[in-house]
Amino acid sequence: MKIGYAGIGIMGRGMAANLVRAGHDVTVWNRTAARTADLAASGASVAASPAELAAACDITMICVSDTPDVEAVTLGPDGLLGGLGPGKLVVDHSTISASATTRLAEAVQAAGAEWVDAPVSGGSEGAENGTLSIMVGGDTAALDRAMPFMEAYGASITHVGPIGSGQMAKLVNQVLVVGNALAVSEALLLAEAGGLDLDATINAVKGGAAGSWMLSNRGPQIIERDWRPGFTIDLQQKDLRLVLESADELAVPLPGTSLVFQMYRALQRRGLGGDGNHALVKALEEMAGLEIGTN
Amino acid sequence: MKIGYAGIGIMGRGMAANLVRAGHDVTVWNRTAARTADLAASGASVAASPAELAAACDITMICVSDTPDVEAVTLGPDGLLGGLGPGKLVVDHSTISASATTRLAEAVQAAGAEWVDAPVSGGSEGAENGTLSIMVGGDTAALDRAMPFMEAYGASITHVGPIGSGQMAKLVNQVLVVGNALAVSEALLLAEAGGLDLDATINAVKGGAAGSWMLSNRGPQIIERDWRPGFTIDLQQKDLRLVLESADELAVPLPGTSLVFQMYRALQRRGLGGDGNHALVKALEEMAGLEIGTN
DSSP: OOEEOOOOOOOOOHHHHHHHHOEEEEEEEEESSSGHHHHTTOOEEEEHHHHHHHHHHEEEOOOSSSSSHHHHHHSTOOOOOGGGTTOOOOESSSSSOOOHHHHHHHHHHHHHHHEEOOOEHHHHHHHHTTOOOEEEEEEHHHHHHHHHHHTTTTEEEEEEEEHHHHHHHHHHHHHHHHHHHHHHHHHHHHHHHTTTTHHEEEETTTTTOBBHHHHOOOOOOOOOOOOOOOSSSHHHEEEEEEEEHHHHHHHHOOOOHHHHHHHHHHHHHOOTTTTGGGHHHHHHHHHHTOOTOOO | OEEEEOOOSSTHHHHHHHHHTTOOEEEOOOOSGGGGGGHHHOOOOOOOSHHHHHHSSSSSEOSSHHHHHHHHHHHTOOGGGOOOOTTEEEOOSSSSOOOHHHHHHHHHHTTTTTTEOEEEESHHHHHHHHEEEEEEOOOOHHHHHHHHTTTTEEEEEEEESSTTTHHHHHHHHHHHHHHHHHHHHHHHHHHTTTTTHHHHHHHHHHTTTTTBBHHHHHHHHHTTTOOOSBHHHHHHHHHHHHHHHHHHHTOOOOOOHHHHHHHHHHHHTTTTTTBBGGHHHHHHHHHHHTTTTTT
């Protein structure tokens, strides 16, 4: 079985490297060809175009930035579609629009091939260490074919429904991430203003009903004013834009998520888009004229 | 060492019972005396008034509903203050105003006694099973004296700062609880509208950056439309009122918490104040004209 990987960026690099490391027969393609050099040196073949990649491989993975990028790689000149046919499968690990995913899947199905949407969470560290969570939408049979290869980089792989469902589940994931980040931001600002020992406060509450991954992992980072990104505000905003577009299409009100989107917008305006998403607290600090970790 | 317990309600009952079970010499008082019968039958003494309770005991615990209740028990006719003196200690397990706590502590200190604020989280189940989290504000020496007795019902006891800090930490806890509840509500409503398998979606995301106690414990309950309270909306609103008053005094903006307060207000108006706090999702469902668990 020949496996293709399109998009050797911050996420794709680690995922493709894990495929090679697991002993699979891997071919890669990247828009900027130089970025494939490391993988070629460790045994991967390199394709000259997405069409060539899809023609050479049974299953082709994609991981690029946004909806237009997946559309260009799939439907553009020399796109995957040129090399697809019956029996072939595309697995999209990008986080993109669920409705665009349906259209992409239809184009690929028209060529006799199949599509699975499989966005990931866990960041570049998860891609490198093979500990990603993968949310999969598509046919069970298609998922079963891709499974042994996704296991090279995914620790938790969950089938959540038909095509587009993986993208929808990723949006649900992002609503939780930013909602929890807002709660942590408000809580720590109140704790600071109230003169509490912030480390002791986190330790006192994190084991109970107030607990979250965000509090345990980013709370201490906020106290240290360490804004290094696990996931940047700019990327978070790209995903929140998909969330709010999707919620609007589905006529679902998301008042908290919408509030966070506006707060991140203010931070981007201040040039802080490269900070980690836990820097959300800076928007509240600015309003309050108060900085955490200063008392 | 003689231990007093004032307030044999839904929380105090379990805490006092654990003190008796641990072999301590316990005296209890309750406004409605009949509610002390079980504890008396299991070996506790019963005092006729808070003043008599405080006079008879070295350390007196309180757990009542709200700020005016603690003020009445402490400063009212036949209140604790009438029986307090040098060497005695009051431990307040109620969740009340941090600024009122400072005034209560001053009144008690004027009589030569000491005050520790020690609100709890973990619900009636935690009180019964002795697994409460206790957030303590006050002198280290006073905390040390109370510690062996609080260990009868507290699994995690954290000193967070001077008098009033325990109350402030509890407010911080509640900001996190309701913020996480809002995130879970928006996420599950989006998942429902997007046609996802909700159980599979929770399982796909709960182990990562989206994870929280609220998602893992109340998410499945929301899917089942099981609104039985771990903590009621009415009690949550009482605590959020304290949060927003305190935040206003401290000039801290809490836009997300404030939004949740308004949503709970709408649910109280619909007569849903006795539902669990995870019924927050009903406010969004009403806006969206969509019910979770129906597709």
